Amino acid sequence: MRKLKVQFHLHTRQDPYDYIRHSEKELIDEAARLNYDVLSITCHNVIIFNEDLKKYAEKKRILLIPGIEKSIRRRHVVILNATIDAQNIKNFDDLEKYRKKHPECFIIAAHPYYPGGISLKKRLERYISLFDAIEYCWYHSKKFNMYNKKAVKTAEKYGLPILATADCHMIKYLNYTYSLIEAGKDVHSIFDAIRKKKIEIVSHNLPWWKLLIIMPSLLLKSWIKRFTLAI
Numbered sequence: 001m002r003k004l005k006v007q008f009h010l011h012t013r014q015d016p017y018d019y020i021r022h023s024e025k026e027l028i029d030e031a032a033r034l035n036y037d038v039l040s041i042t043c044h045n046v047i048i049f050n051e052d053l054k055k056y057a058e059k060k061r062i063l064l065i066p067g068i069e070k071s072i073r074r075r076h077v078v079i080l081n082a083t084i085d086a087q088n089i090k091n092f093d094d095l096e097k098y099r100k101k102h103p104e105c106f107i108i109a110a111h112p113y114y115p116g117g118i119s120l121k122k123r124l125e126r127y128i129s130l131f132d133a134i135e136y137c138w139y140h141s142k143k144f145n146m147y148n149k150k151a152v153k154t155a156e157k158y159g160l161p162i163l164a165t166a167d168c169h170m171i172k173y174l175n176y177t178y179s180l181i182e183a184g185k186d187v188h189s190i191f192d193a194i195r196k197k198k199i200e201i202v203s204h205n206l207p208w209w210k211l212l213i214i215m216p217s218l219l220l221k222s223w224i225k226r227f228t229l230a231i
Contacts, residue, residue: 003180003200004037005066008067009078009110009135009165010174022171025106032060034163038183039068040080047084063185069110076118078108078135078165083112092127093178099130107189108163111137112154113147128158133194136164136165138177139215142205161194164201165180177203 012027013020022030022118024041031039037064041048049066057064068082070089077095079086081104089095099105112120124131129166133156136148155162164179180200183193193199 001182001184001189003034003182004185006038006179006181006190007031007036007168007174008040008042008065008080008108008163008179009069009167009168010039010041010052010067010097011043011069011167011169012041012048014046014048016046017044018169020169024048025056027168027171027174028053028057028060028062028064030171030174032062036062036178036182038063038065038181039192040065042067042078043079044069044076045121046072046087047082056116057058063187071118072125073118074117075123076110077120078110080106080108081191092123092130095127095130104187106132106194108132108165109134109151111135111139111147111167113150114139115147124154125158128160128213131160132191133161136162136177138164138166138168138173138201138203138206139211140205141208141211144208144211146206160195161199162201163194163199164203173214176206177201 011018011020027031041218047066047068054064065080066082067080068086070077089098109120109124112124134151140148152162164177166174166177181193182198183189
């Protein structure tokens with residue numbers, strides 16, 4: 001076995017909620033250039049995985065795993081190795097039923113303590129039995145990292161692994177935060193290794209001024225996209 005370079009939280013221009021410039025194949029191309037082994041494209045509330053993308057990734061020596069970032073009562077949850085019926089999950093009871101029906105899936109608490117109405121916050125511990133891992137978010141600097149530290153503390157409390165992801169909305173930040181997993185290059189081996197915490201987190205601090213620019217810009221562009229779609 002070797003350490004696989006993985007990204008499990010990625011968005012593309014097919015995302016119905018966020019403004020994204022890059023396509024799926026552009027993302028795969030960049031990931032291949034950066035020597036990634038495993039990816040999961042997790043657009044909001046929709047699975048865009050298909051056989052064409054899977055084969056395209058295989059040609060780049062990348063394992064592409066189906067994924068989705070599901071809004072559950074407006075709170076974001078990443079589901080890996082997801083099936084199409086994951087799109088129908090509406091509440092945490094639905095998520096529990098889905099997990100029982102699909103034990104092959106892997107559920108991550110996305111950016112659980114970051115400000116705003118999309119983070120799990122107290123719901124993370126309330127529904128902790130539904131989660132396989134907790135996300136270490138890319139959006140931080142040396143001094144601004146209290147939300148990731150809280151996520152790490154909760155993970156330690158419940159014996160869950162921490163997974164670093166890019167939550168990639170802009171392709172130039174794809175390589176700022178990722179995970180290295182010691183596993184065979186197949187879904188079962190990867191998920192088993194994560195549960196056994198055979199993980200190395202790689203995460204680079206952003207300059208403080210980038211923090212002030214990036215998120216407001218993303219939120220504004222996404223709001224404009226949603227408003228335009230609603231007209």
